[in-house]
Amino acid sequence: xxxxxxxxxxxxxxxxxxxxxxxxxxxxxxxxxxxxxxxxxxxxxxxxxxxxxxxxxxxxxxxxxxxxxxxxxxxxxxxxxxxxxxxxxxxxxxxxxxxxxxxxxxxxxxxxxxxxxxxxxxxxxxxxxxxxxxxxxxxxxxxxxxxxxxxxxxxxxxxxxxxxxxxxxxxxxxxxxxxxxxxxxxxxxxxxxxxxxxxxxxxxxxxxxxxxxxxxxxxxxxxxxxxxxxxxxxxxxxxxxxxxxxxxxxxxxxxxxxxxxxxxxxxxxxxxxxxxxxxxxxxxxxxxxxxxxxxxxxxxxxxxxxxxxxxxxxxxxxxxxxxxxxxxxxxxxxxxxxxxxxxxxxxxxxxxxxxxxxxxxxxxxxxxxxxxxxxxxxxxxxxxxxxxxxxxxxxxxxxxxxxxxxxxxxxxxxxxxxxxxxxxxxxxxxxxxxxxxxxxxxxxxxxxxxxxxxxxxxxxxxxxxxxxxxxxxxxxxxxxxxxxxxxxxxxxxxxxxxxxxxxxxxx
Numbered sequence: 282x283x284x285x286x287x288x289x290x291x292x293x294x295x296x297x298x299x300x301x302x303x304x305x306x307x308x309x310x311x312x313x314x315x316x317x318x319x320x321x322x323x324x325x326x327x328x329x330x331x332x333x334x335x336x337x338x339x340x341x342x343x344x345x346x347x348x349x350x351x352x353x354x355x356x357x358x359x360x361x362x363x364x365x366x367x368x369x370x371x372x373x374x375x376x377x378x379x380x381x382x383x384x385x386x387x388x389x390x391x392x393x394x395x396x397x398x399x400x401x402x403x404x405x406x407x408x409x410x411x412x413x414x415x416x417x418x419x420x421x422x423x424x425x426x427x428x429x430x431x432x433x434x435x436x437x438x439x440x441x442x443x444x445x446x447x448x449x450x451x452x453x454x455x456x457x458x459x460x461x462x463x464x465x466x467x468x469x470x471x472x473x474x475x476x477x478x479x480x481x482x483x484x485x486x487x488x489x490x491x492x493x494x495x496x497x498x499x500x501x502x503x504x505x506x507x508x509x510x511x512x513x514x515x516x517x518x519x520x521x522x523x524x525x526x527x528x529x530x531x532x533x534x535x536x537x538x539x540x541x542x543x544x545x546x547x548x549x550x551x552x553x554x555x556x557x558x559x560x561x562x563x564x565x566x567x568x569x570x571x572x573x574x575x576x577x578x579x580x581x582x583x584x585x586x587x588x589x590x591x592x593x594x595x596x597x598x599x600x601x602x603x604x605x606x607x608x609x610x611x612x613x614x615x616x617x618x619x620x621x622x623x624x625x626x627x628x629x630x631x632x633x634x635x636x637x638x639x640x641x642x643x644x645x646x647x648x649x650x651x652x653x654x655x656x657x658x659x660x661x662x663x664x665x666x667x668x669x670x671x672x673x674x675x676x677x678x679x680x681x682x683x684x685x686x687x688x689x690x691x692x693x694x695x696x697x698x699x700x701x702x703x704x705x706x707x708x709x710x711x712x713x714x715x716x717x718x719x720x721x722x723x724x725x726x727x728x729x730x731x732x733x734x735x736x737x738x739x740x741x742x743x744x745x746x747x748x749x750x751x752x753x754x755x756x757x758x759x760x761x762x763x764x765x766x767x768x769x770x771x772x773x774x775x776x777x778x779x780x781x782x783x784x785x786x787x788x
Contacts, residue, residue: 320347320360320361321360321361322348322349322358322359322360322361323358323359323360323361323364324351324356324357324358325348325357325358325359325364325367325368326356326357327352327355327356329354329355329356329357330355331354331355332420332421333376333420334350334354334355334357336374336376336420336426336427337357337371337376338350338357339426340370340371340374340376340426341357341359341367341370341371343370344366344367344370346359346360346363346366346367346370347359347360347363348367374426374427374456376426376427401436404434404436408432408434411432411476411477412429412430412431412432415428415430415432415472415473415476416428416429416430418472419453419455419469419472422465422468422469424457424461424465425455425456425457425461426455426456426457427455427456428453428454428455428456429453429454430451430452430453430454430473431451431452431453431454432449432450432451432473432477432480433449433450433451434449434477435447435448435449448479448480448481448484449477449478449479449480449484450480450484450485450486451473451474451477451480451484451485451486452485452486452487452488453469453470453473453485453486453487453488454488454489454490455469455487455488455489455490455495456489456490457489457490461495463498466487466495466496466498467482467496469485469487469496470482470485470487470496470497473485483497485497512545513543513544513545516541516543516545516624517540517541517542517543520541520543520627520629520653521539521540521541523652524539524541524629524631524649524652524653525537525538525539527648527652528631528645528649531648532633532634532637532645535634535670536633536634536636536637536670537631537632537633537634537637537645538631538632538670539629539630539631539632539649540629540630541627541628541629541630541653542627542628542630543624543626543627543628544624544625544626544627545623545624545625546623546624546625551616551617552616552617553614553615553616553617554614554615554617555612555613555614555615556612556613556615557610557611557612557613558610558611558612561608561609561610562608562609562610562611563606563607563608563609564607564608564609565606565607566604566605566606566607567604567605567606568602568603568604568605569601569602569603569604570600570601570602570603571599571600571601571602572598572599572600572601573597573598573599573600574597574598574599624654624659625659625660626659626660626661627653627661627662628661628662628663628664629649629653629655629661629662629663629664630663630664630666631645631646631649631663631664631665631666632666632667632668632670633645633665633666633667633668634667634668634669634670635667635668635669635670637667639667642665642667645665646663646665649663649665650663
């Protein structure tokens with residue numbers, strides 16, 4: 282029995298059974314292949330701090346190593362056979378050592394130090410613990426894969442024997458992803474500087490894994506220089522724009538070009554001045570007057586002591602008068618902050634097209650000097666030169682407003698004409714259809730108007746225009762049991778023959 286006969290004898294239930302078996306087989310092979318192709322993973326790290334999990338997975342992905350997170354992100358597993366490569370990659374990124382420790386555990390070794398430790402040992406332990414804690418804190422910053430901090434704190438002996446006071450310094454080695462900006466680097470420097478007593482942010486050096494210096498940068502050291510350059514560029518563009526607009530409005534577009542190069546003082550100065558009034562105001566006046574009048578005493582007294590004569594005439598008169606006045610003078614103390622941007626000097630270069638008459642160059646120069654605020658004492662320079670400018674491409678003539686209006690009106694006229702043509706052809710077609718006559722009346726309509734009897738239908742008395750209709754006898758229904766037996770004989774004749782033989786043997 283071939284496959285065709287087998288499939289022809291299948292019942293619908295048989296087909297469903299075959300389809301279910303095929304689907305189960307396909308699912309079994311798919312699961313088997315999936316299980317065979319799934320790689321096995323080996324736990325590489327356990328007890329990992331969740332804050333370090335993202336950095337470790339990023340390092341593994343960069344190295345092309347497949348990983349799997351386990352135990353709610355606290356364990357990391359890699360494919361079997363790649364453990365050594367994963368450890369090397371994590372060690373290169375500085376993520377293998379210290380994994381699983383939190384920043385708060387950095388001082389654990391320092392706290393467990395014995396009581397008999399020397400001052401040097403305590404200082405070294407504190408410095409190492411501080412470096413570890415700062416490194417762990419910097420690791421939590423977005424964009425940093427790993428960080429190593431080294432701090433140099435001068436000892437008391439260094440401060441004692443050094444002619445100049447020694448300040449602490451620090452260096453930070455970052456493995457960043459390239460997303461750190463100047464503000465983030467400034468924050469890292471301030472974080473390290475504030476954690477060490479006496480450390481300035483300028484003494485903190487930050488480098489990346491390639492050895493490039495990230496902090497301090499040239500921009501942070503020369504902020505004033507950049508501000509000066511920006512102010513000068515803004516002044517140059519503004520002044521050149523004003524002068525070009527003036528010359529374009531007088532000479533015409535494309536007839537002159539101006540370039541300005543200025544030197545500005547971007548330093549902010551605070552000036553203080555004290556002014557006194559020329560005339561004072563009396564605040565306090567004190568006057569004293571002393572007088573003495575008397576007769577001449579005898580030359581000697583009874584005791585023999587000579588007396589002092591008041592005057593030659595024998596009478597004394599003494600007068601002493603003094604006056605003291607304290608003045609108060611008005612005093613004005615003013616403090617002025619001079620904003621940056623003072624113009625020190627400027628150079629203006631004017632190029633004029635040869636189409637401009639040479640006799641107008643002098644007037645152009647005077648106009649530019651007045652507009653730019655030229656001052657010879659300040660060192661300003663203005664040069665005017667005449668050269669042939671390149672020819673500008675001719676612009677396409679713009680359409681006039683009347684032409685535009687005409688085009689707009691023509692558009693509406695065309696739309697209206699198209700609507701009229703559509704209505705004309707539609708009405709013409711409708712009138713043509715109304716005048717047409719039908720080829721004949723449909724049979725169903727005639728039957729409705731003039732019904733026929735069954736005898737007329739059997740006799741074939743139909744319309745001569747239509748073919749005669751014959752009434753066929755209804756076919757008797759086929760027995761279902763007989764049809765099933767015939768189908769069984771066609772599908773399985775051997776089984777039917779054996780059943781017939783069995784019935785014959787029974788008789």
